[in-house]
Structure formats: structure tokens, C-alpha cells
Amino acid sequence: MAQKVTPYLWFQGDLQDALDLYTSVFDDAEVLSTTERDGGLFAATFRMGGIQLTGFNAPGGPRFTDAMSLFVDCADQAEVDHYWDALLAGGGTPTQCGWLVDRFGVSWQVVPRRLMELLEDPDPERAQRATAEMLTQVKLDVARLEAAADGTLG
Known part of the structure; x- marks a missing residue:
């Protein structure tokens, strides 16, 4: 279809x-x-x-804006790193919380699947800690997000 x-x-x-x-x-x-x-x-x-x-x-x-972005679902940190680095190549701009703008002005969200799992955690405190950590990051870091959710981020 x-x-x-x-x-x-x-x-x-x-x-x-x-x-x-x-x-x-x-x-x-x-x-x-x-x-x-x-x-x-x-x-x-x-x-x-x-x-x-x-x-x-x-x-x-008209120019692209952040009002429309392309979301890249990444299986793990290696995929996050690959897409992040490749889409920034040649003049892209990192922004915040896994967002970047490539050199053509297209906005992308490069997001590890694990973040979405943490944000949907049935324990609201774990989800809140993961959210708070995400808001401090530019490129998303799975290990830090998990540590924050677990309450072990030092």
C-alpha cells in the first residue's frame, strides 16, 4: 500500500x-x-x-524550523552516536535533549529507544529522574539516563 x-x-x-x-x-x-x-x-x-x-x-x-523535525529511533548508544555525528557533519548544530539541526536546516531528534522506555516507567520517580537528566543533555547518553533513573548518577 x-x-x-x-x-x-x-x-x-x-x-x-x-x-x-x-x-x-x-x-x-x-x-x-x-x-x-x-x-x-x-x-x-x-x-x-x-x-x-x-x-x-x-x-x-521558507526556511525549516524546529516546528517540524524528523525523529530517529535508535536501538542503542552506538546508533545515537552514528546518527548524531553523521547528521552534524559539515556544519550542523547540536541543540538540546537529543535535537540537532543539520547543515541544511532540517531539525532532527536522535533518540535512544531506552529513553522512551525510561520516560514510560511505571515508577513516576524513575521517569522523573530520567526526564530531569534528559533536560541537561545535548546528545543523549543512555548510561547517564539509566543511572539517573536508578538514582545512582553521581
Whole structure:
């Protein structure tokens, strides 16, 4: 079945560079189709992380904001480190609580699955301690989040 809703990203003339980055970062990423106009890349449909997206290439349009982000579900700290470092490469900006902005202005949340488990812990005090620790971090650190939840963070 075709995907019903497709994120549509407006790039400022650097769509090809974004495609190059995203296809190098995500193992399953692929460019599905491209449209050329006036001798350059105008649009592309691509897949990464199991979803299809469309990129549009038109300088001078609206910029990305944190009001829309792409969430990367990471199995462990190694995945967090991989995606974090790769998406920051070439001029991205780390922000807070696992958020970053890549060099094209796209906001990402790079989140270990373990954080979501800790935030949903049936013990509200464990969940609160994990939340408090998350709020102090930039790139999320699974070991520190677990230690905070356990009340053993020194």
C-alpha cells in the first residue's frame, strides 16, 4: 500500500547535497526519482528510515524550523552516536535533549529507544529522574539516563 502522508521538504538549492548526506547516513536510503528543470535538480523523491519523502529545490523559499523535525529511533548508544555525528557533519548544530539541526536546516531528534522506555516507567520517580537528566543533555547518553533513573548518577 502506498504511503498516505509524505513529508515534503523545501531545500534552498542544496537538495543534491542533502540527498548525498542522507543516503550515506541511512543504510536503507535511496533516491527513487528526480526531476530536472533548467539544467538542475528541481525535486526528488527518496526513502530513508522506511519512509518516503519528497525534496523540493528552490532558493529563496521558507526556511525549516524546529516546528517540524524528523525523529530517529535508535536501538542503542552506538546508533545515537552514528546518527548524531553523521547528521552534524559539515556544519550542523547540536541543540538540546537529543535535537540537532543539520547543515541544511532540517531539525532532527536522535533518540535512544531506552529513553522512551525510561520516560514510560511505571515508577513516576524513575521517569522523573530520567526526564530531569534528559533536560541537561545535548546528545543523549543512555548510561547517564539509566543511572539517573536508578538514582545512582553521581
